[in-house]
Amino acid sequence: RLSSMSEPKLVRPPQVTVAGLLVMGGSVVVVLIALGQGALLHSLDTRAAVEKYLDQPFGDQLGLGVQGTLTLLRVVWTVAAVSAAAAAVLGWYAMQRSKGARVALSWLAVPLFVASFFFIGVSGASAFPAMVTAAVVMLWFQPARDWYDGITPPAPEPPPLPAPLPRSPTAPTGRDPLLDLPPPTAPPLYATPYAQEQRRDANPEMRPRAATWACVLTWLGSATTVVLMAALVISVLHDPGILTDGLREQPDLVDSGVTDAVLRQFLYAIAGAVTIWSVAAMALALLVWRRVRWAAIGLAVSAGTACLVCLVALIGSLQFVVLLGVCAGTLALLLRPESRAWLRR
Numbered sequence: 001r002l003s004s005m006s007e008p009k010l011v012r013p014p015q016v017t018v019a020g021l022l023v024m025g026g027s028v029v030v031v032l033i034a035l036g037q038g039a040l041l042h043s044l045d046t047r048a049a050v051e052k053y054l055d056q057p058f059g060d061q062l063g064l065g066v067q068g069t070l071t072l073l074r075v076v077w078t079v080a081a082v083s084a085a086a087a088a089v090l091g092w093y094a095m096q097r098s099k100g101a102r103v104a105l106s107w108l109a110v111p112l113f114v115a116s117f118f119f120i121g122v123s124g125a126s127a128f129p130a131m132v133t134a135a136v137v138m139l140w141f142q143p144a145r146d147w148y149d150g151i152t153p154p155a156p157e158p159p160p161l162p163a164p165l166p167r168s169p170t171a172p173t174g175r176d177p178l179l180d181l182p183p184p185t186a187p188p189l190y191a192t193p194y195a196q197e198q199r200r201d202a203n204p205e206m207r208p209r210a211a212t213w214a215c216v217l218t219w220l221g222s223a224t225t226v227v228l229m230a231a232l233v234i235s236v237l238h239d240p241g242i243l244t245d246g247l248r249e250q251p252d253l254v255d256s257g258v259t260d261a262v263l264r265q266f267l268y269a270i271a272g273a274v275t276i277w278s279v280a281a282m283a284l285a286l287l288v289w290r291r292v293r294w295a296a297i298g299l300a301v302s303a304g305t306a307c308l309v310c311l312v313a314l315i316g317s318l319q320f321v322v323l324l325g326v327c328a329g330t331l332a333l334l335l336r337p338e339s340r341a342w343l344r345r
Contacts, residue, residue: 010152013143014209016095018216022135023091023105027084029128030112033119034081041074052239073118080115080129083108087132094139099148102139109133117231130227134220208342211288211296214333218285218299221326222278229271229278236267277302288334293343296334303331 040046050069087108093101109132116129138144281302287295310324333339 010097010147010150012095012097013147014212015138015141015216016144016147018213019135019138019144020091020095022220023094023132024088026128026132026135027088027091030084030132031081031088033128034077034084034115037077037119038074038081041070041077046070046073076115076118079111080118083111083115084129084132087112087136097148102136102148105136105139109136116227117234126231127224127228130224131220134223138216138219207289207291208336208338210333210336211339211342214299214330214339215285215289217326217330217333218281218303221323221330222282222285225278225323226275229275233268233271236264277306288343291343296339296343300331300334303327303334307331 047066047070050066050073087105090098090101090105090108094105112129113133116126119126139148281299284295284299284302288299304327306327307324310327
């Protein structure tokens, strides 16, 4: 009992808090989506989608009928719902510094990620299992790893105090005796601006929260974008008409004489470029985490460019609102004074 009372209380890093909230919130959404998919399992739309998939080159090699595929989907959605429900509970225990909950979440992230490719009929449904998976991966990075291991970060060394000036042995001249006292060795009791500045200067190497959140938002947004691009390419490979049927409804494309093969190649090029862009943004965020100034400039340019792209895309669809918020938040956090001052040192 005495040892537990004398042990210093470890402060939970913001990284763990963000990851835990994303795991719990995303898991609840996955449970609702999986239940909705199970309720529509025997609908005519689902059966028609399954029959269309089984008639394609990849689906006809599975050796499954319509009923067998529906049974497989029921099993996958049930596993996803159970795994997400367990992850929602374990996310709370992971925020309470439970190493067992973190390990269990790592195992549950695998079926959740696999089940994201089986969600049909719901736009953007695969992004939520990917978000939960990325949040679980965050729990294995620093400083979350040291927090789970009970390692206390070293206390910053206080700045050296200036040597007091020697007192003159001459006779008193009416000088205020308070001016001859040695300088203070501790900050004032009240939270004055001077005390806050002293505490900030005492540990100039500490990463500000704005820079931490900018890196976390970049990793989450980029990882989700990569998963969505991969899911889009896989969907087009399995069903080439899923893209061309929608684009052919536009009269400009019909009159231009663009073939379906050209449209698919254009989609693959766009998906590849966006994937490379997202991976590069994740690498820049890692360098910003390690306090590389030029990487912060590159990440800010990338986030600003992504904001412009999302604003243009919003004209045709409102599905880019979340991505626009992530990019704008990253740019705003990188431009905060504490982030720029930390990177300049």
